[in-house]
Amino acid sequence: MAARYGRGRTFTSLDRQVPCCAATVALDSLRYDWPVGFARFEICVTNPVRAAYELDTAELGAVAALLGHPVTQILAHY
Incomplete structure (x- = not known):
């Protein structure tokens, strides 16, 4: 998470590869x-x-x- 945290004190990207199926999804779109x-x-x-x-x-x-x-x-x- 720290690597995704930008200098403007916000996340630059919430896209991550999930281990279950290797798909790339935004963390805020997960339930x-x-x-x-x-x-x-x-x-x-x-x-x-x-x-x-x-x-x-x-x-x-x-x-x-x-x-x-x-x-x-x-x-x-x-």
Whole structure:
């Protein structure tokens, strides 16, 4: 996103190639379901024997402490 941010404090272009089909689309033309996020990387947590699907507040806090930065959990189903 920083590379697309112009000196005039606006985005010069919102066109991006999406990974699903390699099409070029404008980010503002996509339909987003809340919550949504843009990130430099993702951490994927999987554990098929876990009872709860989502990380709880304590687990999110532990991840944030390890990274030294707040985290947001965004659930995705593919």
